[in-house]
Each structure stands twice: as structure tokens, then as C-alpha cells.
Amino acid sequence: MQELFELYNDLDTTYASSNAYTLQGTIFTHFQTLLVLCNLAKDFVSDAQQQYLASSVVATGISDVDLFETETNSSLVNFRTTLPNLFLNSLQLIRGLIQGNGLVSAYSTNWxxxxxxxxxxxxxxxxxxxxxxxxxxxxxxxxxxxxxTPFIQGYLVGCTPLESLLQSTIECLYEQSCVDLLGIYLNMSLPNSTIPLYKNETRFSATDTIDSIVQQMFVETCSSNVSYNQY
Known part of the structure; x- marks a missing residue:
């Protein structure tokens, strides 16, 4: 990230309005925004998990094993269903405030x-x-x-770093030739060990938009351990 910031910082600010259309002028904010979204989703899931585990079960008597598992699994399904909606509602509020109040991007991408x-x-x-x-x-x-400009597969520029990122994909990062091309376009010396992402190590498709991945909160797997004995 530091190298990408230095790349942006070295650009001639006289052409800030034109830099908004370029790979060099936007890639720092592109990946910075992706990092922020990942961390927000991670913290949101972690906090929600802690709150769920700290919740109590109130009953007039001891449930049998079948009833316990049915009610617990139903509660878990509800938790997994509502959690992304809560996260997306918060994100949508931020997006609405930015556009509704006409906030100006520091990178001249919208105004x-x-x-x-x-x-x-x-x-x-x-x-x-x-x-x-x-x-x-x-x-x-x-x-x-x-x-x-220059063209990179799946990479979009737009009004704000957040909005353009959400409509972009990271399919370029799954192809060695595209990763190498990024290094050339950005005039960066990438380590020889730089390798693309592995498609078989994620449940998401290379062509999935970031928006579709955010809607699932970047979660690869979700498992639970329901124990009647501990109950």
C-alpha cells in the first residue's frame, strides 16, 4: 500500500481531474477501500459473533435434544440471514450520505x-x-x-473510490500475465515471488463484482458447533 500511495503522491496534481480516469491515479484508493471494507466486515462479524455467544436462552424447563437442536439451528439461520443485511444497511447509509450531501472526493473523482x-x-x-x-x-x-486508462480487466474508475470498487472485479489478480501487466503500467518492480490468486482457494468466482462479495461479507465458510451436552 505504501508503494501505491507514493505512486499517487508523485502524480502532477495539476492534472488531478484527468488522473481520476487513470490506473495510476486511482489504484491506491481502489485497494485502500478494499482493505477498509474487508476490515469492516471482519470486525462486524466478530462483534456480532461475540454478542450472539453472550446471549442467553430463557426456558421454563429443560428442552429435549430434538427441540434444542431445532431451535438452535433456527436461531443460527436467522443470525446468518440478518447479519449481512445489517452490514449492508450501514454501508448503504454511508453511500447515501456521500451522494446526498455532495461530498467532494479528495482525489477529484466526482467533482x-x-x-x-x-x-x-x-x-x-x-x-x-x-x-x-x-x-x-x-x-x-x-x-x-x-x-x-490504461485498460485492466475488471478494473473500473468512477465517481468515488467506493462506488467504482463495488462495480469492479479482481479477476486480473487471478492471472499471472495481468499481474505482470500491472507492474509494467505502474512502473513498479514486483518481487519474483509475486504470484496470482488461486481460483480453487475461494468459493467466489474471479468475475464476481466486489459488490456481490461484500453482500456476503467476504465470508468463505460458516460453520457452527451445537452441543446439547454443554447445554
Whole structure:
């Protein structure tokens, strides 16, 4: 991440509005946002798990083994079903606040500043960015995206790092040739040991959007241990 930040930091800020369309100008925020989402989901699951395990069962008598397993499994199904919805509701609230309040990205991906005349105490105005062949306007939609320049399979740029990431995939990271191409485009010396991700080590498809993975909270497996004896 440090190398990606330095790459962005070395860009000429004079062309900030143009950098928003490039791989070099967005890849740091792209993977930074992915890291934040992963950590948020991990913490959310961990906190919810602790709360669930700390909950108590109130009953008028001791349940038999069949009733115990039925009710416990039903409770677990409800937990697994509602947890992603709670997480997504929180994420959707953040997305709505960003667009609804017209928050300006520090990376000029949705709005960029300009002045008509460079004078002392001059007024600074903001123009929205446009993406895609249809000229999608970030002033009216937060979900505008288009492929980056240069083109990388599955990698999109858009109004905010979060929105463009959610519509992107990480399929490039599953192909050695694409990983090598990233190193060339970014002018970075990747270690010889840099290898792509293994498709058989995840239940997610290489072409799944980040949004679809976030909806499942990045969870690869989910298991439980129901013990009547401990009850």
C-alpha cells in the first residue's frame, strides 16, 4: 500500500481531474477501500459473533435434544440471514450520505475545482466528472463508472473510490500475465515471488463484482458447533 500511495503522491496534481480516469491515479484508493471494507466486515462479524455467544436462552424447563437442536439451528439461520443485511444497511447509509450531501472526493473523482480567473480572493467553483460513453454525470448519480486508462480487466474508475470498487472485479489478480501487466503500467518492480490468486482457494468466482462479495461479507465458510451436552 505504501508503494501505491507514493505512486499517487508523485502524480502532477495539476492534472488531478484527468488522473481520476487513470490506473495510476486511482489504484491506491481502489485497494485502500478494499482493505477498509474487508476490515469492516471482519470486525462486524466478530462483534456480532461475540454478542450472539453472550446471549442467553430463557426456558421454563429443560428442552429435549430434538427441540434444542431445532431451535438452535433456527436461531443460527436467522443470525446468518440478518447479519449481512445489517452490514449492508450501514454501508448503504454511508453511500447515501456521500451522494446526498455532495461530498467532494479528495482525489477529484466526482467533482474537481476550477476558477474562471486566477486572482486574489477569486471564487473556486466545482464541476462534476463524467464517465462512460453515455456521459454519466456524478452530480446526479454516484454509480457512474468506466474502464481505467490504461485498460485492466475488471478494473473500473468512477465517481468515488467506493462506488467504482463495488462495480469492479479482481479477476486480473487471478492471472499471472495481468499481474505482470500491472507492474509494467505502474512502473513498479514486483518481487519474483509475486504470484496470482488461486481460483480453487475461494468459493467466489474471479468475475464476481466486489459488490456481490461484500453482500456476503467476504465470508468463505460458516460453520457452527451445537452441543446439547454443554447445554
Amino acid at each position: 474537481y475545482p476550477f476558477t474562471y480567473n486566477i486572482v486574489k480572493f477569486g471564487t473556486i467553483y466545482f464541476k462534476p466528472q463524467y464517465y462512460g460513453s453515455d456521459g454519466c454525470n456524478c452530480a446526479t448519480s454516484a454509480t457512474c463508472t468506466q474502464p481505467s
